[in-house]
Amino acid sequence: MGIAIYMMAFGLLLVGLYALVAKKNVVRIIIGIAILDYGINLLLVLMGYRHGGSAPILGKGETTAQLAARSVDPLPQVMVLTNIVVELAMVVVVVALAIRIYDRYGTFDMNDIRRLRG
Amino acid sequence: MTVELLVLLLTAFMFLAALIAVETSDLLSAVICIGAAGFALCVIDLLVGAPDLTFPQVVVEVVTLVLLIRMIMTRQDTSRQTPRDTLRTAVVLAAGGVLLVVAFFAFGGLGAKGSVPPFGQPPMVQSDASLSAQYINGAQRDTGAGNAVMGILMEYRGYDMLGQAALIFAAILGGFVILRKVGRKRGESEDQA
Structure with a gap:
């Protein structure tokens, strides 16, 4: 079961990559960036999961040794938390750029945007 | 379930x-x-x-x-229904196939000896010397936080947090700069503007 879950996460990364490379619409490229971010977040969170584990929050009267024996890995969660903020910042800037491109060229289509063709 | x-x-x-x-x-x-x-x-x-x-x-x-x-x-989508770009699609599919096969074996598919810990057994479970185990064992003592994630985020990785704040600031500033209506005209010199 575990390998199937990992493969789904990798499939998500692939869909994002496909949107980024093969699509010609600026909005779809932004969507591709967002999908790539989801895939990375999902993969990292899943790598920290432990069978039957619970959140790494200290219960009442619980020692750290007991916490370490039952909780999931907290380190990937910290990385993902950072990534979520980065994602939001990136989306804000990219959407601003797309709005600017639309104001200038009147379209989201990369074929009609002369200086973006590549 | x-x-x-x-x-x-x-x-x-x-x-x-x-x-x-x-x-x-x-x-x-x-x-x-x-x-x-x-x-x-x-x-x-x-x-x-x-x-x-x-x-x-x-x-x-x-x-x-x-x-x-x-x-x-508020914006019209005028993009034409262009035929699929076969070259780019093929390149992505080929790269994706390679990625999936490598990932399948690296993550221990078909009983292979994976280089990544199997699902459900993070490095923290396997040895006490791993970084996560040290963090979770020391979080309460070092930071006083009951929540290990917040202890690591705010204390052990405090510089990350500082970087995040700077990043949010830079992103908002960048958005404003990109979206502002009045800008310096081309050819206009610095002191006139």
Whole structure:
């Protein structure tokens, strides 16, 4: 079961990559960036999961040794938390750029945007 | 139903939603599909013991959705239905196939000796010398935080947090600079402006 879950996460990364490379619409490229971010977040969170584990929050009267024996890995969660903020910042800037491109060229289509063709 | 099965179903849902978002012809449906995938990710976070991630993810999700809908609602999508770019699609499919095969064996598929810990057994479980085990054992003593994630984020990795704050500031500033209406005209010199 575990390998199937990992493969789904990798499939998500692939869909994002496909949107980024093969699509010609600026909005779809932004969507591709967002999908790539989801895939990375999902993969990292899943790598920290432990069978039957619970959140790494200290219960009442619980020692750290007991916490370490039952909780999931907290380190990937910290990385993902950072990534979520980065994602939001990136989306804000990219959407601003797309709005600017639309104001200038009147379209989201990369074929009609002369200086973006590549 | 075990947690693993639920997580598998939700990841499959995310995968399908992402595919629909990329392939559907209407931009508004695409944006809504991406929102569905994001909320599924929130539920997965909750299921695998990461409630600290759920709430930021929900907030980011809503803000992203509002931004994207605001962007496309008032603007006409004039993009033509161009035929699929076969070369680029083929390149992505080939690269993706290689990635999937390598990942399948690196993550221990078919009983291979994987280089990544198997699902459900993070490095923390396997040895006490791993960084995560040291963090979780020392979080209460060193930082006084009952929540290990917040202890690591604010104390052990405090510089990351500082970088995040700087990043948010830079992103807002960048958005303003890109979107402002009045700018210096070309050829106009610095002192005149």
